[in-house]
Amino acid sequence: MANSPLPVSFWQEFFWEFVQNIVLLTGFFIALALWRQGRFGPAVGCMLIGGVLGAWNIRWIEAKFKGHAESLKVTWTNSVMMPLLMLVFVAYLAASWSSGLTDLIIGAAGGFALSAAQRLSIKASLDVWRSAAFAIAFPLTLVSIRALATLPLALTILASTFIVTLLIVAIHQGSKKWGRS
Numbered sequence: 001m002a003n004s005p006l007p008v009s010f011w012q013e014f015f016w017e018f019v020q021n022i023v024l025l026t027g028f029f030i031a032l033a034l035w036r037q038g039r040f041g042p043a044v045g046c047m048l049i050g051g052v053l054g055a056w057n058i059r060w061i062e063a064k065f066k067g068h069a070e071s072l073k074v075t076w077t078n079s080v081m082m083p084l085l086m087l088v089f090v091a092y093l094a095a096s097w098s099s100g101l102t103d104l105i106i107g108a109a110g111g112f113a114l115s116a117a118q119r120l121s122i123k124a125s126l127d128v129w130r131s132a133a134f135a136i137a138f139p140l141t142l143v144s145i146r147a148l149a150t151l152p153l154a155l156t157i158l159a160s161t162f163i164v165t166l167l168i169v170a171i172h173q174g175s176k177k178w179g180r181s
Contacts, residue, residue, distance in 0.1 A: 023053055140167055
């Protein structure tokens with residue numbers, strides 16, 4: 001199980017990607033709800049817990065079920081970047097000037113920043129497909145928050161995780177089809 005990914009079906013990959021994303025998005029959505037209530041300390045705590053646990057969950061799942069041994073440097077980078085991005089996105093969504101249009105810009109910038117930070121941490125060139133997946137998934141998450149705002153928190157978490165995971169897996173499967181993975 002060195003560094004070559006195991007062959008998996010679309011739905012197998014979807015399942016494991018969902019398990020990775022649910023940890024991150026649960027921390028994010030709970031933090032957002034707390035932030036909107038003015039409970040900034042617990043919100044930041046949720047960002048830290050969700051971001052760090054999410055980063056290590058990704059490392060474990062990638063190695064155990066996807067056959068990809070993620071670099072320890074990438075895991076540490078994720079452990080810092082994910083809570084930071086959560087903070088930026090939560091503060092952004094709470095700002096009076098945020099909108100559907102700015103969701104696209106802020107989300108794409110955040111997704112690209114995470115992809116670039118991961119690649120820089122291992123001194124590798126930018127992965128265009130991964131950057132594209134992140135730059136599309138992050139704005140989609142922000143847009144889905146607005147679209148699902150009236151739903152109960154648990155349903156919002158599940159629906160958003162489903163949508164984002166579906167997109168990421170579709171992009172990844174498409175990149176494999178075109179010989180880029």
